[in-house]
Amino acid sequence: MSALSSRIVSAQEAAAHIRHGDRAGMSGFTGAGYPKEVPGALAARAQEAHGRGEEFSIELWTGASTAPELDGVLAGASAVHKRLPFQSDPTMRDAINAGRVEYVDAHLSHAAQQAWFGFYGKLDVAVVEVAEVLPNGLLVPGSSVGNSKTWLDLADKVILEVNSWHPRAYEGFHDVYYGTRLPPRRTPLQLLDPMQRIGDPYLRVDPEKVVAVVETDAPDRNLPFKAADESSRAMADHVVDFLRHEINHGRLPKNLLPLQSGVGNIANAVMTNLAHSEFENLTAYTEVIQDGMLDLIDSGKLTAVSATSFSLSAEHAAHFNENIESYKGRILLRPQEISNHPEIIRRLGIIAINGMVEADIYGNVNSTHVLSSSIINGIGGSGDFARNAYLNFFVSPSTAKGGAISAIVPFASHIDHTEHDTQILVTEQGLADLRALSPRARARKIIEHCAHPDYRDRLQDYLNRAVAASPRGQHTPHLLREALSWHETYQQHGRM
Amino acid sequence: MSALSSRIVSAQEAAAHIRHGDRAGMSGFTGAGYPKEVPGALAARAQEAHGRGEEFSIELWTGASTAPELDGVLAGASAVHKRLPFQSDPTMRDAINAGRVEYVDAHLSHAAQQAWFGFYGKLDVAVVEVAEVLPNGLLVPGSSVGNSKTWLDLADKVILEVNSWHPRAYEGFHDVYYGTRLPPRRTPLQLLDPMQRIGDPYLRVDPEKVVAVVETDAPDRNLPFKAADESSRAMADHVVDFLRHEINHGRLPKNLLPLQSGVGNIANAVMTNLAHSEFENLTAYTEVIQDGMLDLIDSGKLTAVSATSFSLSAEHAAHFNENIESYKGRILLRPQEISNHPEIIRRLGIIAINGMVEADIYGNVNSTHVLSSSIINGIGGSGDFARNAYLNFFVSPSTAKGGAISAIVPFASHIDHTEHDTQILVTEQGLADLRALSPRARARKIIEHCAHPDYRDRLQDYLNRAVAASPRGQHTPHLLREALSWHETYQQHGRM
Numbered sequence: 001m002s003a004l005s006s007r008i009v010s011a012q013e014a015a016a017h018i019r020h021g022d023r024a025g026m027s028g029f030t031g032a033g034y035p036k037e038v039p040g041a042l043a044a045r046a047q048e049a050h051g052r053g054e055e056f057s058i059e060l061w062t063g064a065s066t067a068p069e070l071d072g073v074l075a076g077a078s079a080v081h082k083r084l085p086f087q088s089d090p091t092m093r094d095a096i097n098a099g100r101v102e103y104v105d106a107h108l109s110h111a112a113q114q115a116w117f118g119f120y121g122k123l124d125v126a127v128v129e130v131a132e133v134l135p136n137g138l139l140v141p142g143s144s145v146g147n148s149k150t151w152l153d154l155a156d157k158v159i160l161e162v163n164s165w166h167p168r169a170y171e172g173f174h175d176v177y178y179g180t181r182l183p184p185r186r187t188p189l190q191l192l193d194p195m196q197r198i199g200d201p202y203l204r205v206d207p208e209k210v211v212a213v214v215e216t217d218a219p220d221r222n223l224p225f226k227a228a229d230e231s232s233r234a235m236a237d238h239v240v241d242f243l244r245h246e247i248n249h250g251r252l253p254k255n256l257l258p259l260q261s262g263v264g265n266i267a268n269a270v271m272t273n274l275a276h277s278e279f280e281n282l283t284a285y286t287e288v289i290q291d292g293m294l295d296l297i298d299s300g301k302l303t304a305v306s307a308t309s310f311s312l313s314a315e316h317a318a319h320f321n322e323n324i325e326s327y328k329g330r331i332l333l334r335p336q337e338i339s340n341h342p343e344i345i346r347r348l349g350i351i352a353i354n355g356m357v358e359a360d361i362y363g364n365v366n367s368t369h370v371l372s373s374s375i376i377n378g379i380g381g382s383g384d385f386a387r388n389a390y391l392n393f394f395v396s397p398s399t400a401k402g403g404a405i406s407a408i409v410p411f412a413s414h415i416d417h418t419e420h421d422t423q424i425l426v427t428e429q430g431l432a433d434l435r436a437l438s439p440r441a442r443a444r445k446i447i448e449h450c451a452h453p454d455y456r457d458r459l460q461d462y463l464n465r466a467v468a469a470s471p472r473g474q475h476t477p478h479l480l481r482e483a484l485s486w487h488e489t490y491q492q493h494g495r496m
Numbered sequence: 497m498s499a500l501s502s503r504i505v506s507a508q509e510a511a512a513h514i515r516h517g518d519r520a521g522m523s524g525f526t527g528a529g530y531p532k533e534v535p536g537a538l539a540a541r542a543q544e545a546h547g548r549g550e551e552f553s554i555e556l557w558t559g560a561s562t563a564p565e566l567d568g569v570l571a572g573a574s575a576v577h578k579r580l581p582f583q584s585d586p587t588m589r590d591a592i593n594a595g596r597v598e599y600v601d602a603h604l605s606h607a608a609q610q611a612w613f614g615f616y617g618k619l620d621v622a623v624v625e626v627a628e629v630l631p632n633g634l635l636v637p638g639s640s641v642g643n644s645k646t647w648l649d650l651a652d653k654v655i656l657e658v659n660s661w662h663p664r665a666y667e668g669f670h671d672v673y674y675g676t677r678l679p680p681r682r683t684p685l686q687l688l689d690p691m692q693r694i695g696d697p698y699l700r701v702d703p704e705k706v707v708a709v710v711e712t713d714a715p716d717r718n719l720p721f722k723a724a725d726e727s728s729r730a731m732a733d734h735v736v737d738f739l740r741h742e743i744n745h746g747r748l749p750k751n752l753l754p755l756q757s758g759v760g761n762i763a764n765a766v767m768t769n770l771a772h773s774e775f776e777n778l779t780a781y782t783e784v785i786q787d788g789m790l791d792l793i794d795s796g797k798l799t800a801v802s803a804t805s806f807s808l809s810a811e812h813a814a815h816f817n818e819n820i821e822s823y824k825g826r827i828l829l830r831p832q833e834i835s836n837h838p839e840i841i842r843r844l845g846i847i848a849i850n851g852m853v854e855a856d857i858y859g860n861v862n863s864t865h866v867l868s869s870s871i872i873n874g875i876g877g878s879g880d881f882a883r884n885a886y887l888n889f890f891v892s893p894s895t896a897k898g899g900a901i902s903a904i905v906p907f908a909s910h911i912d913h914t915e916h917d918t919q920i921l922v923t924e925q926g927l928a929d930l931r932a933l934s935p936r937a938r939a940r941k942i943i944e945h946c947a948h949p950d951y952r953d954r955l956q957d958y959l960n961r962a963v964a965a966s967p968r969g970q971h972t973p974h975l976l977r978e979a980l981s982w983h984e985t986y987q988q989h990g991r992m
Contacts, residue, residue: 084932099963099970102934107916117886118747119931183753183845183886188684251614257679342884343839349679364911372907372976373962373969379916387883388838390613390679411868411980414972415860415911420603420875435615436580438598466869467595473869474595476910480868480984484907488976 003137004160007213011037014127014159014212015045020056022124025115025151028070029063029309029336030263030288031221033144035129035161037214039070046079057081061115061123063146063308063336064108064287064380065089067221075101084120085111088377097374105368105378108287109340112150116182126155130203131166133213138202141174142166143220143317144309145333149176149203158209164217169324175199175306175332189343194258194285194306195332222314225291228269231397234428236269239353239393240277242424242431246391252351258285260345260385261293262354263311266395268292270353275299285348287339287381289331291316297330306332308339340384349390354382356394356425358405359450360412361443361459362476363422363434365394369414371487379416387421398427398452404495406455408446410462411483425450439476440467455496499633500656503709507533510623510655510708511541516552518620521611521647524566525559525805525832526759526784527717529640531625531657533710535566542575553577557611557619559642559804559832560604560783560876561585563717571597580616581607584873593870601864601874604783605836608646612678622651626699627662629709634698637670638662639716639813640805641829645672645699654705660713665820671695671802671828685839690754690781690802691828718810721787724765727893730924732765735849735889736773738920738927742887748847754781756841756881757789758850759807762891764788766849771795781844783835783877785827787812793826802828804835836880845886850878852890852921854901855946856908857939857955858972859918859930861890865910867983875912883917894923894948900991902951904942906958907979921946935972936963951992 015038018024028034042058049056059082060074071089074080078100083092085106095101106114114120128151131142141148142163152158177199179187191198228236246252256279261267271292274282284293284305291313296302310333312320320327338344345352357366357376367382368375386392394417396407407427419439425432430449434442440463447459466477486496511534514520524530538554545552555578556570567585570576574596579588581602591597602610610616624647627638637644638659648654673695675683687694724732742748752775757763767788770778780789780801787809792798806829808816816823834840841848853862853872863878864871882888890913892903903923915935921928926945930938936959943955962973982992 082934096971097968099936102937103971104932104934105916110916114931118745121932183843184689184749186843186845187688188686188839188843190684192683193680249614253680342842343684346838347679347682347684349682369972371969372974372979373966373972375971379914383883383914383916387879413974413976416914416916418879418912418914420601420606420879420912435610436600436617438578438600440595441598470869472593473867475592475599475871476865476869478868478909480909480980480987483868484976484979491976 003135003207004133004210004213007210008215009212011041011214014038014214015041017157017159017211018042018058018125020049023059023061023121025061025123025126025147025155026070027063027128027144027146027148027151028066029144029146030065030311031067031223032310033129033142033146033220034066034070035127036069036163036216036218038127038159038161040073043073043077043079046077050078061147061151063144063148065377086378086380093375103375105375107379107383108336108381109342109384112147112335112337115150115154123151123154125157125159126151127159127161128152129161129163131163131170132168133160133162137205137207139205140171141203141333142170145174145176145335146308147336149335152203152205156209157211158205159212159214160210161214161216164215165219167321167324172201172328173331173333174201175334176203177335177338180337189338189341191344194283194348195304219314220317222317225313225316226265228265228272231428232266232269235266235395235426236273238426238431239270240273255279255281257349257351257390258283260284260286260350260352262382263288263290264355266355267353271296275301285344285350287336294320297327304330306334306339308334308336340381342384342388345385345388350385352385352389352392354386354394356396358407358409358412359394359425359446360409361446361463362439363419363425363442363446364412364415365417365422366412366414367416371491372413383417386417391423393424393426394422395426398429398450403454405490406452406486406496408451408455408459409486410459411478413484413487440474499631499703500629500706500709503706504711505708507537507710510534510710511537513653513655513707514538514554514621516545519555519557519617521557521619521622521643521651522566523559523624523640523642523644523647524562525640525642526561526807527563527719528806529625529638529642529716530562530566531623532565532659532712532714534623534655534657536569539569539573539575542573546574557616557643557647559640559644561873582874582876589871599871601871603875603879604832604877605838605880608643608831608833611646611650619647619650621653621655622647623655623657624648625657625659627659627666628664629656629658633701633703635701636667637699637829638666641670641672641831642804643832645831648699648701652705653707654701655708655710656706657710657712660711661715663817663820668697668824669827669829670697671830672699673831673834676833685834685837687840690779690844691800715810716813718813721809721811722761724761724768727924728762728765731762731891731922732769734922734927735766736769751775751777753845753847753886754779756780756782756846756848758878759784759786760851762851763849767792771797781840781846783832790816793823800826802830802835804830804832836877838880838884841881841884846881848881848885848888850882850890852892854903854905854908855890855921855942856905857942857959858935859915859921859938859942860908860911861913861918862908862910863912867987868909879913882913887919889920889922890918891922894925894946899950901986902948902982902992904947904951904955905982906955907974909980909983936970
């Protein structure tokens with residue numbers, strides 16, 4: 001990387017370029033491609049400043065969730081006062097729920113453009129991990145793209161981490177679209193299928209802005225792969241059976257439409273299920289490539305995947321890195337404003353599968369909060385995909401905490417996806433196809449097919465009494481006094 | 497209209513083609529371009545059947561809201577068992593809220609494609625009003641396009657109403673896009689500015705499917721123009737001042753970006769305000785052209801409007817019809833799947849202004865329901881525009897029913913637009929810019945700037961107590977027992 005080799009410094013020297021109060025845009029998406037060392041050095045700086053009685057904190061923007069070495073260490077050092085657009089780190093989550101960090105939970109397709117619009121203020125510094133800096137100054141991204149392009153373009157100063165853990169053969173796995181413009185000068189995205197290239201294989205950076213380059217050799221966060229449990233397998237069966245049903249009714253082609261699946265066990269189970277199914281020539285247009293999707297590629301069933309990031313177990317990451325050449329031409333990583341773009345999602349006709357925390361009997365979905373007040377992670381890309389999908393599924397076990405919590409409730413304690421956006425709810429109990437149903441008809445179906453038997457009668461009773469109590473409110477009958485009482489009961493007695 | 501003149505019959509004869517249980521797709525959007533006579537004849541048929549003790553009802557699809565001669569008369573005759581995707585008729589609303597009609601309240605950009613996908617079932621008959629049938633069989637639409645293209649394409653049988661009240665000069669005012677496809681064969685919409693044509697000036701119909709043509713001469717629904725009251729003018733001032741503020745901060749061009757405004761008094765007041773402002777060369781990419789927007793064209797400030805429909809007072813409709821030639825090249829009516837298309841709304845960077853029923857302190861917006869249970873109209877296009885807009889405003893007086901209801905509440909009793917989608921709330925009290933704010937910061941701003949002084953202290957007290965009660969729930973602090981208590985108090989005592 002001759003072009004920028006004169007800027008190579010230690011992580012500590014690099015972190016010294018970040019000042020108290022700065023807005024910092026860092027790379028990273030679902031624990032992949034985040035800077036490994038500068039955040040830790042920055043956290044140490046903050047702690048030293050705090051030790052001297054000085055204030056030191058930044059506003060932190062990323063692609064999405066990162067890892068203990070970024071969100072964890074900075075939150076642990078009280079070095080972040082504002083965070084966007086997504087996180088899933090336990091320490092950061094605690095800081096948000098304790099009121100110490102302001103969290104802006106945004107659609108992942110909105111973050112880059114709203115930063116460009118100037119809605120978030122000026123970006124002071126970008127900290128971006130790449131696999132390599134080419135002699136001509138172009139950057140080869142590694143295991144995620146996320147918002148790296150936007151942060152590199154917008155920031156006054158740039159710090160690069162060059163992580164030699166990423167194989168050099170990552171070159172050619174990325175498609176970075178440089179055609180975005182501000183309205184009114186935007187033009188159509190000429191993308192017609194998941195593997196089509198509309199951009200460059202490289203990230204660009206103005207070398208004048210690069211204040212530091214840090215060399216690292218560290219793996220992405222390694223989340224162990226959890227084998228699917230019985231409940232996940234049951235949900236995967238419901239989803240795949242329903243896809244067959246739609247093919248049989250002429251509403252889906254035999255090779256389906258491009259798949260999107262959120263992060264988690266159930267999504268992995270669906271992929272595993274598809275790997276052992278009759279389906280062939282599948283494609284995916286998604287955010288994240290998890291173990292299950294890599295297996296589906298290996299099985300030969302999945303021929304093309306567009307994503308913005310990987311999120312692999314240590315074993316699968318090692319497998320991918322060792323066999324990276326064999327995946328070339330079958331995987332493309334794009335900026336998240338493209339992977340999650342409403343225009344593309346609607347055009348391609350995505351089949352979207354995302355987890356949920358709870359759904360109410362009318363199909364409003366909570367993806368983010370526990371008991372109204374506490375955030376878990378954030379909405380991520382679930383809204384981008386659900387709203388614009390051809391078909392969307394929201395999946396969850398019907399109960400949590402050993403049965404103490406029902407995932408189907410009278411009124412969702414927080415709403416991220418409204419009745420207008422949700423189509424198909426799935427629990428291990430069954431599947432409720434809500435398309436073209438009125439709210440009352442939705443309620444009957446959700447209670448019958450998705451609720452756990454332990455809660456079914458009480459949900460039906462709530463619905464019956466709401467109907468009886470609302471002679472002029474039969475569209476979405478509710479009992480205002482009881483609507484949130486299940487959550488309140490749980491709060492007080494540890495059981496709904 | 498030589499091509500189809502042999503099919504001219506009475507409305508009664510035409511209505512005889514519609515059977516009990518049929519799905520009927522009718523034209524009409526915000527009281528414009530709906531069939532004037534066949535629905536009434538159909539209602540009479542239904543009543544006769546009911547008099548004989550027979551069942552008779554249909555499933556009714558439209559563009560959006562219609563008028564007493566369609567929704568009103570059919571609901572009054574109990575001739576509809578299911579309705580989508582939008583309505584605003586008092587008789588239909590009563591039937592829905594009494595539980596006699598199943599209502600599917602869908603995003604207006606979703607209806608046409610979901611009908612194509614087969615999610616709503618087979619369409620039996622289309623009843624579409626046009627301005628003229630050309631000798632070659634092409635149809636000149638009138639004052640709305642809505643879903644007419646889709647219903648004409650999908651239905652087994654077609655009934656046309658040719659309404660001579662529409663000026664013949666309507667020819668050339670429409671742009672009907674015939675490039676839609678089912679996934680995976682969709683392609684980009686090559687539309688770059690509001691007045692660009694991407695389609696044909698005519699609707700097409702397979703003449704073999706046309707079972708009846710009815711000649712009519714009747715005006716669209718005439719809603720009297722209500723002059724803006726003090727409250728509406730105050731809200732319009734807040735909106736326009738904020739647009740100036742955004743220009744001054746370099747976040748909007750001097751001629752703004754294309755405007756969308758929902759139906760209603762406040763939207764009209766914003767247009768009137770703009771007509772008396774310094775702004776020039778404005779454009780609009782919207783659903784509906786109301787009186788205020790026509791005035792803005794007449795003022796010379798608004799140079800181009802794309803919409804799917806008019807919604808004018810009798811005076812303004814007469815004015816438009818008399819001077820129609822002068823508007824040519826300045827107005828285009830498109831199918832609602834294009835006027836409301838996420839791809840275009842995001843690309844053009846729309847400034848969206850829509851009404852709301854209530855917002856909660858965290859910025860979740862209710863656009864559709866009263867006290868959780870009763871529907872008012874429906875979400876319409878507000879979700880299409882708000883989610884994909886460059887900037888979105890939600891506007892409402894801070895109180896209703898003479899102060900008995902606060903439009904700002906602890907927890908919205910129904911949620912149509914989530915915290916992730918809403919940007920700027922406006923009441924006559926002021927404006928809350930919620931961009932890039934955490935929920936707690938949003939709450940402080942909404943309470944301070946938007947709530948009515950009579951409710952401000954109680955909202956602040958709710959927030960303070962929720963913060964105190966939720967040491968581990970500081971992201972979106974709520975008191976579950978009280979969250980919906982304001983609505984309950986109103987239900988019981990007639991006052992929040």
